[in-house]
Amino acid sequence: MSEELVSDDQIFAVLREVMDPELHDNIVDLGMVRSAYVQDQTVHITIALTTAGCPLRATIKRDCESRVNALPGVNNVELHWDELTPQERTRVMDRARSHARSSATPTQIPARTRVLSVASGKGGVGKSSVTVNLAACLASQGFIVGVLDADIWGFSVPRMLGVDSRLNARPAGSDEKRGKIVPLERPEGDGLIKLVSTGLMVDTEETALMWRGLMLAKAVEQFLHDVDWGELDYLLVDMPPGTGDVQMALARLLPQAEMLVITTPALSAQKVAVRVADMARRSHMPVLGVIENMSAFVTPDGKSWPLFGEGGGQRLAAEIGVPLLGSIPLEPAVSKGGDTGQPVAQSGGPAGEAFHEIASLIVNEISPPINMAECSASSMTEVSVTLEGN
Numbered sequence: 001m002s003e004e005l006v007s008d009d010q011i012f013a014v015l016r017e018v019m020d021p022e023l024h025d026n027i028v029d030l031g032m033v034r035s036a037y038v039q040d041q042t043v044h045i046t047i048a049l050t051t052a053g054c055p056l057r058a059t060i061k062r063d064c065e066s067r068v069n070a071l072p073g074v075n076n077v078e079l080h081w082d083e084l085t086p087q088e089r090t091r092v093m094d095r096a097r098s099h100a101r102s103s104a105t106p107t108q109i110p111a112r113t114r115v116l117s118v119a120s121g122k123g124g125v126g127k128s129s130v131t132v133n134l135a136a137c138l139a140s141q142g143f144i145v146g147v148l149d150a151d152i153w154g155f156s157v158p159r160m161l162g163v164d165s166r167l168n169a170r171p172a173g174s175d176e177k178r179g180k181i182v183p184l185e186r187p188e189g190d191g192l193i194k195l196v197s198t199g200l201m202v203d204t205e206e207t208a209l210m211w212r213g214l215m216l217a218k219a220v221e222q223f224l225h226d227v228d229w230g231e232l233d234y235l236l237v238d239m240p241p242g243t244g245d246v247q248m249a250l251a252r253l254l255p256q257a258e259m260l261v262i263t264t265p266a267l268s269a270q271k272v273a274v275r276v277a278d279m280a281r282r283s284h285m286p287v288l289g290v291i292e293n294m295s296a297f298v299t300p301d302g303k304s305w306p307l308f309g310e311g312g313g314q315r316l317a318a319e320i321g322v323p324l325l326g327s328i329p330l331e332p333a334v335s336k337g338g339d340t341g342q343p344v345a346q347s348g349g350p351a352g353e354a355f356h357e358i359a360s361l362i363v364n365e366i367s368p369p370i371n372m373a374e375c376s377a378s379s380m381t382e383v384s385v386t387l388e389g390n
């Protein structure tokens with residue numbers, strides 16, 4: 001073993017930051033890490049899951065790999081899987097139960113929800129447009145899609161989705177200390193979009209001032225704790241331009257969050273790539289892929305005008321080692337749809353089609369919805385049943 005390699009203690013220390021998204025506690029204290037050691041420059045970790053086929057395994061895997069890989073001197077991480085014995089399962093459930101009681105309230109986002117953070121290295125590249133259009137595409141496929149507008153001051157999602165009512169709160173239930181905010185809903189095809197944004201709260205000078213006094217990260221935390229999101233297949237988070245703290249808060253509060261990076265086709269993607277990669281690394285959030293927006297303008301006769309350059313999406317994807325998920329052409333209908341509250345994805349046209357193709361790729365390949373019924377014995381249900389029974 002070479003000297004610069006990490007110690008077992010260091011490995012355990014970073015694994016303590018990996019949360020089980022269902023049980024809301026770290027995998028070391030839950031007793032799920034069977035072993036962790038270094039051999040021949042490779043870190044071997046064996047993790048025992050509540051049930052071997054649980055679909056949340058991929059989230060734990062990615063989180064472990066990104067954290068351990070970030071340790072100095074680590075070249076390779078190999079994860080091995082095991083299943084907890086019935087006795088161990090009982091112990092883990094006991095621990096999760098007492099943790100659930102003593103720790104701060106877990107977020108209102110179900111563990112099975114796919115969380116996609118829509119981010120970019122620079123502002124104005126189309127994060128909000130991509131968020132609302134992907135939400136419309138996913139909902140039209142029958143999914144329940146939450147949209148969290150994390151752009152606290154610069155909110156644009158309410159306008160883009162044509163929602164302008166005020167958010168209401170419902171009274172506290174018997175097991176709650178206070179009431180919850182109810183998201184505004186917009187039906188879409190067979191599905192539903194649920195929206196929360198400061199734009200739906202700020203109606204007087206006073207409330208605006210009150211929000212201004214809050215830290216951005218704190219506001220995002222409130223949106224996750226104090227909103228009754230209910231069932232969600234996907235949660236899309238429209239990120240504000242260039243803030244690391246919101247990204248960090250999101251990663252901390254929702255360990256299952258993954259990032260979609262938006263860029264323009266301009267080739268000057270290098271600096272952006274560094275910024276995005278750094279943001280993802282610091283928050284340990286996996287990047288699922290790059291979406292290029294404002295690609296070549298195509299005239300009705302099929303002529304292509306690459307007004308903002310070409311190749312930036314592919315180049316950025318290659319630089320950060322993720323796939324290019326698609327390119328959305330520059331099209332006046334995109335901004336018109338944003339202004340009128342009717343996302344372009346609802347009508348035809350090249351941009352609308354491109355959004356639908358990316359949404360299908362997300363559903364079928366890169367971030368398929370999680371069906372907890374596949375989890376032969378959902379530990380989440382067990383924890384809540386045990387909690388109710390006590």
Ligand SMILES: Nc1ncnc2c1ncn2[C@@H]1O[C@H](COP(=O)(O)OP(=O)(O)OP(=O)(O)O)[C@@H](O)[C@H]1O
Pocket residue numbers: 120122123124125126127128129130151154156239240241293294295328329330331332333334335336338351
């Ligand atoms: N493919 C497109 N074709 C034409 N216009 C577009 C396209 N994508 C976005 N736009 C327009 O560009 C402007 C910026 O887009 P958007 O607000 O979605 O970017 P953003 O990244 O969310 O910006 P910010 O960083 O300020 O939050 C908007 O007016 C939008 O309508």
Ligand SMILES: [Mg+2]
Pocket residue numbers: 127128129151156238239240
């Ligand atoms: Mg925006």
